[in-house]
Amino acid sequence: MVLADAPNMTATALAALGERPPHPWTGQTLSGAQITCASLEAEGVTTVFGYPGGAVIPLYDALPGSGLHHVLVRFEQWAALAADAYARVTGRVGVCMATSGPGATNLVTGLANAHLDSVPLVAITGQVGQPMIGRDAFQEVDITGITLPITKHNYLVQRAEDIAPTIKEAFYLAASGRPGPVLVDIPKNVFVAKAPFHYPATARRAGYQPSTSPNMRQVKLAAEAINRAEKPLIMAGHGIMLAGATDLFARFVERSGIPVVFTLLGLGCFPEDHPLALGMMGMHGHRHVNAALSETDLLVNIGARFDDRATGKISGFIPQAKVVHVDIDPAEIGKNVKTDVPVVGDAAEVLKALTPLVAARRYGQWTGWIEGQRDEALLAALEDRPNHPEPYTIIKAISDASDGEAIVATDVGQHQMWTAQHFGFNHPDRWITSGGLGTMGYGLPAAIGAKLGRPDLEVWTVVGDGGFQMSLNELATAAQENLDINVAVVNNGYLGMVRQWQDLFHAKNYSEVEISGPDFVKLAEAYGVTGIRVKTDAEIRPAIARARSIKGPVVIDFVIEPEANVYPIVPPGASNSDALHRAFDDTDV
Amino acid sequence: MKSAHTLVVLVEDHPGVLNRVVSMMRRRSFNIDSITVGHSEQPGISRMTLVVVGEDDEVEQVGKQLYKLMEVLKVTDLSDQACIAHELALVKVAAKAQHRAEILQIAGIYDARVIDATPASLVLEATGSEQKIDALLAMLRGFGIRELVRTGRIAMARGGTAAPTKGMTTVSNGVGDGAREPLVALTN
Ligand SMILES: Cc1ncc(C[n+]2csc(CCOP(=O)(O)OP(=O)(O)O)c2C)c(N)n1
Numbered sequence: 207m208v209l210a211d212a213p214n215m216t217a218t219a220l221a222a223l224g225e226r227p228p229h230p231w232t233g234q235t236l237s238g239a240q241i242t243c244a245s246l247e248a249e250g251v252t253t254v255f256g257y258p259g260g261a262v263i264p265l266y267d268a269l270p271g272s273g274l275h276h277v278l279v280r281f282e283q284w285a286a287l288a289a290d291a292y293a294r295v296t297g298r299v300g301v302c303m304a305t306s307g308p309g310a311t312n313l314v315t316g317l318a319n320a321h322l323d324s325v326p327l328v329a330i331t332g333q334v335g336q337p338m339i340g341r342d343a344f345q346e347v348d349i350t351g352i353t354l355p356i357t358k359h360n361y362l363v364q365r366a367e368d369i370a371p372t373i374k375e376a377f378y379l380a381a382s383g384r385p386g387p388v389l390v391d392i393p394k395n396v397f398v399a400k401a402p403f404h405y406p407a408t409a410r411r412a413g414y415q416p417s418t419s420p421n422m423r424q425v426k427l428a429a430e431a432i433n434r435a436e437k438p439l440i441m442a443g444h445g446i447m448l449a450g451a452t453d454l455f456a457r458f459v460e461r462s463g464i465p466v467v468f469t470l471l472g473l474g475c476f477p478e479d480h481p482l483a484l485g486m487m488g489m490h491g492h493r494h495v496n497a498a499l500s501e502t503d504l505l506v507n508i509g510a511r512f513d514d515r516a517t518g519k520i521s522g523f524i525p526q527a528k529v530v531h532v533d534i535d536p537a538e539i540g541k542n543v544k545t546d547v548p549v550v551g552d553a554a555e556v557l558k559a560l561t562p563l564v565a566a567r568r569y570g571q572w573t574g575w576i577e578g579q580r581d582e583a584l585l586a587a588l589e590d591r592p593n594h595p596e597p598y599t600i601i602k603a604i605s606d607a608s609d610g611e612a613i614v615a616t617d618v619g620q621h622q623m624w625t626a627q628h629f630g631f632n633h634p635d636r637w638i639t640s641g642g643l644g645t646m647g648y649g650l651p652a653a654i655g656a657k658l659g660r661p662d663l664e665v666w667t668v669v670g671d672g673g674f675q676m677s678l679n680e681l682a683t684a685a686q687e688n689l690d691i692n693v694a695v696v697n698n699g700y701l702g703m704v705r706q707w708q709d710l711f712h713a714k715n716y717s718e719v720e721i722s723g724p725d726f727v728k729l730a731e732a733y734g735v736t737g738i739r740v741k742t743d744a745e746i747r748p749a750i751a752r753a754r755s756i757k758g759p760v761v762i763d764f765v766i767e768p769e770a771n772v773y774p775i776v777p778p779g780a781s782n783s784d785a786l787h788r789a790f791d792d793t794d795v
Numbered sequence: 796m797k798s799a800h801t802l803v804v805l806v807e808d809h810p811g812v813l814n815r816v817v818s819m820m821r822r823r824s825f826n827i828d829s830i831t832v833g834h835s836e837q838p839g840i841s842r843m844t845l846v847v848v849g850e851d852d853e854v855e856q857v858g859k860q861l862y863k864l865m866e867v868l869k870v871t872d873l874s875d876q877a878c879i880a881h882e883l884a885l886v887k888v889a890a891k892a893q894h895r896a897e898i899l900q901i902a903g904i905y906d907a908r909v910i911d912a913t914p915a916s917l918v919l920e921a922t923g924s925e926q927k928i929d930a931l932l933a934m935l936r937g938f939g940i941r942e943l944v945r946t947g948r949i950a951m952a953r954g955g956t957a958a959p960t961k962g963m964t965t966v967s968n969g970v971g972d973g974a975r976e977p978l979v980a981l982t983n
C-alpha cells in the first residue's frame with residue numbers, strides 16, 4: 207500500500223497563488239497583451255495551451271517576449287481539455303487561450319468538462335474590438351453569454367488597467383472554494399491599449415466567501431452518527447483530492463475502520479489495494495460495492511456530489527441509510543439526496559476536526575459480509591481468457607508494467623469503465639478521466655496536458671477507436687512537443703458503449719455504432735510516431751514493454767473482441783442493486 | 796407543499812447581473828413568478844425581489860444557487876417574516892361619461908389614484924398586494940381595460956432594522972459559523 211505524496215489540487219493551487227516576488231515588469235507601462243502574459247507569469251503559470259487568431263494576434267505578439275511555454279494544439283477544445291488535465295495532475299490552475307468567435311466556441315466543451323468535474327481552469331479569449339462589439343462583427347460571439355452556465359464566473363474586460371486585477375481574481379476564483387473554470391474575454395483593442403503594470407497581491411469579492419471551516423456542531427453530529435452506526439460506509443469523491451486531504455482521509459479511514467467506496471472521480475484518493483478500499487460504486491460499480499450500499503445504515507459522503515451515475519435510481523440507493531454529507535458547496539447538500547447531517551466545509555478541515563471525534567473501530571462482521579458479496583467468478587474468468595486481447599488483461603498489463611505508478615488518462619466509453627474497474631489506483635491525481643461531462647476525445651489531449659504537468663511520471667492514455675478519432679490530430683502536438691506518452695487504443699470497431707446499450711436495452715438494434723477507422727499503426731507513422739498492433743493475448747505485454755522503452759509518443763492498437771461488454775451495468779433508470787452481471791456461458795466474451 | 800416565497804436578493808450593481816440570475820433560474824428549472832430590480836439604499840448595490848413558487852427545500856436550493864453567483868451578496872426569504880409585499884399597477888380603463896363616476900368610486904375603494912384622463916379613458920395607479928390589485932381589476936374589467944402594466948412584487952420586512960436580519964444560508968445546511976453572515980456592508 208502506498209500513501210499519497212502527490213500534489214493536491216486546491217491546497218497547491220491556493221499555495222501557488224500566495225506570495226511571490228514581484229514580476230520584473232512591475233511598474234512599467236505595457237500593452238494589455240504584455241500585461242496578460244505578465245499576469246499569468248505572476249500567477250506562476252509556465253505552460254499554456256492555445257491557438258492563435260485575429261483577435262489574439264496582439265497577445266501572440268507578446269507571447270515570445272514572455273517566459274510562457276505555449277503549446278500549440280490542433281483544435282481549441284483540446285487546449286481546454288489539456289489544460290484541464292494539466293490542472294488535475296499538478297494541482298495548479300490550468301490555462302488555455304483562443305481567439306474570438308470560433309476559437310472561443312471551440313473551448314466551450316472543455317469549459318463544461320472542467321465545470322462539471324470542478325477543475326480549476328482559466329481561459330483567456332480574444333474578443334473583437336470594443337467599437338465592434340454588438341454589431342455582429344467578423345468572428346464576434348458573445349462568449350461570456352455562451353459560457354455563463356458552464357463557468358464558475360466570467361469577465362469581459364473593458365480597460366487595459368483592469369486586466370491584471372481581473373486575472374488575479376480569475377485565478378483566485380478558479381482555485382478556491384469549489385474549483386472551476388473562469389473565462390476572461392479581452393477585446394482586441396484592450397490587448398493593444400497601454401497601462402502601467404501592477405499585479406495585485408490579493409483578490410477579494412464581497413459576494414464570494416466559500417465556507418472552508420465547518421460548523422463544529424455539525425461535525426459533532428456527524429461523529430455521533432458515525433459512532434452509532436453498525437454498517438457504515440464512506441463514499442469518497444473528487445473533493446478529497448481537491449482539498450489536498452488524501453493523507454487526512456487515510457488517517458480517518460484507518461481510525462474509523464469504515465470501508466470506502468469510490469465515485470468514478472474519487473478513485474485514487476485512497477489506495478485501492480488497502481483492505482478497507484472496496485472499489486468503484488455506481489453504474490459500473492463492483493457487485494460487492496453496490497451490495498454494500500444496499501445494506502449500509504450510514505453513508506458518509508466526503509467530497510462527492512451524488513451524481514446519478516453513482517447513485518442509480520435515488521429511491522433504490524442506500525435504502526436503509528442515514529446520510530452524512532461533507533461538501534464545500536452548500537448547494538450540493540440536499541440537491542439530489544436527502545441529508546441527515548450536512549457538513550459544509552473543505553474536506554481537509556472537516557477531516558481534521560472529525561477524526562479525533564470518531565471511535566477507533568473495526569467492523570469485522572460488516573466488512574466480512576461485504577467481502578462475501580465479491581464476484582469471485584468474474585475475476586477468475588477474466589484471468590483466463592486467452593483468445594482475444596481481453597480488455598481486462600490490457601488494463602492489468604499496463605498497471606503491472608508501471609507498477610501502478612503511471613498517470614492514466616482515458617477517453618469515454620467502455621474502455622474508460624474497464625480502466626476504472628481494473629487498473630487499481632493507489633495514488634491521487636494519477637487517474638484522469640472525464641466524469642461529469644463524459645467528453646469523448648478527452649483521452650489524448652488529457653495525456654498531453656498530464657505529461658506537460660508531470661514530466662517525471664509515466665503517462666498512458668486508454669482510448670476507444672471512436673473517441674480517438676475525435677482527437678487524434680493531437681498526435682501532431684504530442685510529436686511536436688516530443689512527449690513521452692503511450693496511447694492504448696482499445697479497438698472494438700464500435701462506439702462500444704452505445705452499442706452495449708443497444709445490445710442490452712434496445713434489442714440489439716445497432717444503429718450507427720459500427721465505426722471504421724484508419725490503420726492506426728500507419729496513422730501513427732504518418733504523424734512520425736511509433737505504431738504497434740496487438741491481435742493476441744500473448745502480444746499484449748511485449749507491446750507494452752516496447753512502448754515504454756520508446757521515448758516519444760507511441761500508439762498501440764489493441765484489436766479486441768468487437769462485442770465485449772462492460773459488466774456490471776445498472777440499466778438506465780434502475781437501482782444499483784438491479785445491475786446486470788456478466789454471464790460466461792454464452793457467446794458474450 | 797408548494798407555496799410562493801418572496802426572496803430579497805441584494806446584488807452588485809454590474810451590467811449583466813440580472814442576466815446571470817435569470818439564466819441560472821432558467822437552467823435549473825426554477826420558476827420565477829415575478830422579478831423586480833432597482834436601486835437599494837446603498838450605492839452600488841441593487842435589490843431584486845423574486846417570487847418563486849416551490850417546496851421549501853426547492854426554494855432553499857434556489858437561495859444556495861443564487862449565492863453561487865459572484866455578484867449575489869445576500870439572499871433573504873421573507874416568507875416567514877412579517878413583511879410588506881406590494882406591487883404597482885397602471886390601468887388604462889375605458890371611461891365613457893356615463894361610467895366615469897362609478898369607476899372613480901371603485902378607484903376610491905381600492906385607494907387607486909387617477910393620473911391621466913381623456914374624454915374616453917382614465918389611467919389609474921394602484922398599489923398594494925396582488926390580491927388587492929386582482930380585485931380592482933376584476934371590478935374594472937366590465938368597463939374595458941385598454942392597457943395594463945403590473946410591476947410584480949417588491950417587498951420589505953416590517954420593523955425597525957434597515958436590512959433583512961437573516962440570510963438563507965443558515966437554514967439547515969450546516970454552513971460554517973463565520974461564513975457569509977453577517978455581511979458587514981449590509982448591517983449598518
Ligand atoms: C462528444 C461525445 N459524443 C458522444 C458521446 C456518447 N458516447 C459515449 S460512449 C460512446 C462510444 C465511444 O466509443 P469508443 O470511443 O470507440 O469507445 P468504446 O466504448 O468502444 O470503448 C459515445 C458515442 C460522448 N460521450 N461524447
Ligand SMILES: [Mg+2]
Pocket residue numbers: 670671672696697698699700701702
Ligand atoms: Mg470502440
